[in-house]
Amino acid sequence: GDSVTQMEGPVTLSEEAFLTINCTYTATGYPSLFWYVQYPGEGLQLLLKATKADDKGSNKGFEATYRKETTSFHLEKGSVQVSDSAVYFCALSDGANSKLTFGKGITLSVRP
Amino acid sequence: DAGVIQSPRHEVTEMGQEVTLRCKPISGHNSLFWYRQTMMRGLELLIYFNNNVPIDDSGMPEDRFSAKMPNASFSTLKIQPSEPRDSAVYFCASSLQGWKTEAFFGQGTRLTVV
Numbered sequence: 001g002d003s004v005t006q007m008e009g010p011v012t013l014s015e016e017a018f019l020t021i022n023c024t025y026t027a028t029g030y031p032s033l034f035w036y037v038q039y040p041g042e043g044l045q046l047l048l049k050a051t052k053a054d055d056k057g058s059n060k061g062f063e064a065t066y067r068k069e070t071t072s073f074h075l076e077k078g079s080v081q082v083s084d085s086a087v088y089f090c091a092l093s094d095g096a097n098s099k100l101t102f103g104k105g106i107t108l109s110v111r112p
Numbered sequence: 113d114a115g116v117i118q119s120p121r122h123e124v125t126e127m128g129q130e131v132t133l134r135c136k137p138i139s140g141h142n143s144l145f146w147y148r149q150t151m152m153r154g155l156e157l158l159i160y161f162n163n164n165v166p167i168d169d170s171g172m173p174e175d176r177f178s179a180k181m182p183n184a185s186f187s188t189l190k191i192q193p194s195e196p197r198d199s200a201v202y203f204c205a206s207s208l209q210g211w212k213t214e215a216f217f218g219q220g221t222r223l224t225v226v
Binding site: 043046049101105 | 155
């Protein structure tokens, strides 16, 4: 079945550091890929998405490229801020049902 | 649109009591999902509906859990009887059916069973 694997966390960075969060997936078809972010006490919000191979999703300085050859969708940001501290989830949707399969999530803490 | 609305935001109940969680999806969305989030197990899909019809309930932990969607604008998740291990944050999400569309999440209901 479909699965999403995220790197182990938590991750702690200093402000303005470069961020990479790894995500790989297994799917039988041609999934759409998503990154969601969850701030403390809130629900999940879509951060960015990519719906086909080589697509790059971007939002708020975050980027991720859909790599079919490596089945990956790594999240990057060139300069993190304290306000980026949150839990980040990688997810895929495979098929017409919109059902999302999530990774375990990773907690990012950015210190001033 | 106000987004996905869940109620209550917090629920504390005693073991053995019935608990009902409520969700109003975004108007026009035809897929609805119930998720449970815990520290130990992360985010788990419990059940989802397309056009008010349950499609996959394989994630429902056991018979104590049931979900309904009587119309396109309302869904409930019921736990009867509740147990302490049911303590978690329960999220409802909705989307337009289709694999390129994202799901929009509610704020969640934090359930504590004592």
